Amino acid sequence: MSDRFPKSFSPLKLGAFTLKNRIAMAPLTRQTSEDDGTPTDEMAAYYGRRARGGLAMVITEGTYTNDELGSVAYLNQPGCGTPRHVAGWKKSVKAIHDQDTVAILQLMHGGRVSDPRCLYEGEQPVSASATQSSGAVLYTDTDAEMHDRGLQPPWPKVTFPPAREATKADIRGIAEGFAEAAARGVEAGFDGFEIHGANGYLYYQFIDPTQNLRTDEYGGTAENNVRAAVEACQLVREAIGPDKLIILRLSQDGVDAFGGAWPDGVRYAEAVGKALAKAPIDALHWSSFDWRDNRDPNSDVPMPKVLKEASGLPMIVNGGVTEGADVEEVITSGAGDLVAVGRPLFAHPDWPHIIRSGETYNWTEFDRKYVIKPSYDYTYGYPLDLKKSDWDPDFSKRKSRK
Numbered sequence: 001m002s003d004r005f006p007k008s009f010s011p012l013k014l015g016a017f018t019l020k021n022r023i024a025m026a027p028l029t030r031q032t033s034e035d036d037g038t039p040t041d042e043m044a045a046y047y048g049r050r051a052r053g054g055l056a057m058v059i060t061e062g063t064y065t066n067d068e069l070g071s072v073a074y075l076n077q078p079g080c081g082t083p084r085h086v087a088g089w090k091k092s093v094k095a096i097h098d099q100d101t102v103a104i105l106q107l108m109h110g111g112r113v114s115d116p117r118c119l120y121e122g123e124q125p126v127s128a129s130a131t132q133s134s135g136a137v138l139y140t141d142t143d144a145e146m147h148d149r150g151l152q153p154p155w156p157k158v159t160f161p162p163a164r165e166a167t168k169a170d171i172r173g174i175a176e177g178f179a180e181a182a183a184r185g186v187e188a189g190f191d192g193f194e195i196h197g198a199n200g201y202l203y204y205q206f207i208d209p210t211q212n213l214r215t216d217e218y219g220g221t222a223e224n225n226v227r228a229a230v231e232a233c234q235l236v237r238e239a240i241g242p243d244k245l246i247i248l249r250l251s252q253d254g255v256d257a258f259g260g261a262w263p264d265g266v267r268y269a270e271a272v273g274k275a276l277a278k279a280p281i282d283a284l285h286w287s288s289f290d291w292r293d294n295r296d297p298n299s300d301v302p303m304p305k306v307l308k309e310a311s312g313l314p315m316i317v318n319g320g321v322t323e324g325a326d327v328e329e330v331i332t333s334g335a336g337d338l339v340a341v342g343r344p345l346f347a348h349p350d351w352p353h354i355i356r357s358g359e360t361y362n363w364t365e366f367d368r369k370y371v372i373k374p375s376y377d378y379t380y381g382y383p384l385d386l387k388k389s390d391w392d393p394d395f396s397k398r399k400s401r402k
Contacts, residue, residue, distance in 0.1 A: 008327040009356055012056070012337055014314060015282040016243040017102055017191065019338065022331055023352045024057035025050055026287075026318045026340035027106040027194065027249075029074070037064065037072070037079030039088035047103075048095025050345050054352030058096050059194055059247075059285075059340060062108040062201070065181035069174055070125045072118040073110030073201065080105060080181040086188045093189035104245065105185045106194040107178050107236075111202030112163035113256055119161075126170050127163035128206040128228070129213040135160060135256030160256070171218065171228050174202070179235035182244075192245025195233055198287045200254025203229040207250065207272065209263055222271035230279045237280040246280060247316065250307065251287040252295060265296025266306050273310025283314040283338070290320035291335060305335040316340050324355030 003009075012019040030046075033039050051058050064071040066081040079085045089105070096103040110118070112127035113135065119125060166174070182193045197203035205211045206228045212219045218227050233246055240246075250272070252260045262268040276284065286304035294303040308315035317336030321327060322344055330336040344351040 004358060005324045005328045005356065007331040008324060008339075012314075014338070015192070015245045017245065019056035019102060020100065021054070021056045021352065022338050023055055023327060024316060024338050024340040025055050025059060025345055026342040027059045027061050027196075028342050028346075029061050029077075031074060031076040033076050033078040033088075035076065036084065037077060037081070038084045039078045039092055041091060043078070043088075044091035044095045047092045048098065050349045051096045051099035051101040053345070053348070053350040054356070055099075055101050055345075057102040057104060057338070057340075059104045060092070060106050062106050062196055063181070065107055065109065065174075065177040068177065069109070069170060070111065070114045070119055070123065071109045071174070071177060072114065073108065074115045075117060077118075080107070080184050080188070081177075086184050089185070089188035089190070097189065102191045102245075103189070104192045104194050104247065105182075105188075105190045106196055106249070107181050107185075108196035109174055109177075109202040111205045113160055113200050113254070116161055125161065125163045126166040126174075127202065128166065128211055128219065130163060130165045131205075131211055131213070132162040133160040133200075133256040165214070166228075168216075168218075171231070175228070175232040175235045178232045179239040182236045183239040186240050186244065190244075192247065192282070193236060193240065194247040194249055194285060195229060195236065195281075196249050197226075197229045198249040198251035198253075198285075200256050203232070204251065204254055208252075208254070208257075208260070209268065210260075222268060223275040226272060226275045226279075230276070233279055233281050245282045247283045247285050248276065248279070248281050249285040249287060252303070253288060258289075259295075261295035266294060266299040266301065266303070269294075269303055269306045270310045273307040273313075276307075276313065277311045281313065283316055284308070284311060285316040285340065286318065286336070288319040291317045291330060292320065302333070302335045305333065308335065308337075314338070318342070327355070 009021045012022055032043060047058055064077055064079045093103045112125050112133050114125050185193060197207055207225050209225060212225050217224055219225060229248060236246055252262055254260055284307055291304055292302050304315050304317045315336040316338045317330045318340040321339055321341050327339045330339050348354055
């Protein structure tokens with residue numbers, strides 16, 4: 001076995017756990033659960049197969065907490081809100097644990113970017129403030145992208161509806177939903193939980209000062225902007241006890257704001273890090289297209305390094321990692337302690353073993369059925385064979401409360 005990347009394959013103490021190396025699986029949306037959110041046997045095989053490739057940690061795809069207040073972000077998203085969900089997740093956890101790999105459940109709330117088909121009839125999504133995303137649901141791309149894919153405009157689009165500002169009761173109720181889901185996750189056997197504060201979803205909407213326009217204790221400063229996420233982490237900690245892991249994921253990008261940047265850049269990141277220093281969490285997780293990029297014209301320090309140093313917390317880094325040398329660079333640079341990878345594990349479930357051994361590999365070995373439903377294209381997130389006749393512009397299938 002090659003020792004080309006000694007730091008990448010050194011153990012890491014994280015909370016009560018000792019990870020066998022520095023490589024984790026990033027959370028990746030797949031939309032392959034049953035219609036009611038129950039994780040499937042295929043999902044267990046998918047996670048178990050990647051754990052067998054040598055991962056220290058698997059972080060699951062984003063999972064909704066309950067079926068209230070718009071927590072369901074997209075169709076066929078897994079949940080952790082019912083006994084059926086717990087039973088389904090137990091299979092995935094066992095498959096991961098069988099490979100001596102730590103299993104983390106990512107919990108999320110869609111907020112203003114929840115697919116309208118996942119809302120109850122007549123219900124508005126909630127967000128940090130009364131705003132509306134400029135994006136559109138699933139089936140949205142530029143004419144150039146459609147042309148490149150051989151698709152002819154006009155392409156059906158459904159914009160995200162306007163969101164209402166979350167009340168303090170909403171904020172508390174959502175946080176309690178996270179805690180209840182985490183308690184169910186403990187029952188399923190998970191070793192910890194990642195609270196999704198990144199990529200455009202609800203807690204991102206609070207943390208991003210361009211979306212959070214509040215003037216109360218949940219907005220206006222970095223400390224106030226992170227408060228809702230921190231309160232969720234506090235309730236989760238109370239629900240799961242001191243020995244399970246809590247990770248908070250952060251980003252500047254959103255699903256409706258690719259290339260987004262925090263105003264004041266590094267200065268804001270430093271303030272966020274300091275505000276999180278005493279939060280009941282074990283690590284931060286930075287998500288970006290390239291971990292080296294901070295999008296601040298006045299600084300070239302990678303943003304995860306800024307947050308790590310300001311918070312004093314261990315850092316998981318995600319984005320721009322495709323080779324073993326990239327993992328080693330993250331760690332030696334001081335930007336991160338653990339590296340989460342996605343696309344390499346789609347192409348090669350054995351990627352950690354491969355980079356350690358020095359074997360060559362072919363990036364074309366890629367089976368989309370392990371990424372998302374066979375009729376869907378993962379890169380763009382919509383059905384390749386969608387016809388206008390299949391589109392439901394009136395949302396006739398939207399849920400109704402009984």
